[in-house]
Amino acid sequence: MDDNRIDALHGKVDxxxxxxxxxxxxxxxxxxxxxxxxxxxxxxxxxxxxxxxxLQSILMRLKAMENP
Structure with missing residues (x-):
């Protein structure tokens, strides 16, 4: 390999x-x-x-209020 190709290869490796x-x-x-x-x-x-x-707790309380 000539120096130019080696230098190019070194550059690519870097x-x-x-x-x-x-x-x-x-x-x-x-x-x-x-x-x-x-x-x-x-x-x-x-x-x-x-x-x-x-929310489930609130819904249960609301349902309980509807059906006393």
Missing amino acids: DLIDLCGKLRQENQRLKVNEQDLRSERRQLLEKNREAKQR
Whole structure:
């Protein structure tokens, strides 16, 4: 191989190494974001469950008021 081709290959390898580092960083950010979203989802599901229970309780009281 001549020097130009070797230099070009080195450049491409360096570019791949840089890209790999950037992709690793992005992957880590995405994993953190996913964890945050999963946590938020759990909280929202719990709030939804609590609201549903409150609504059911209100409906039962309203029905009891209708049928004394």
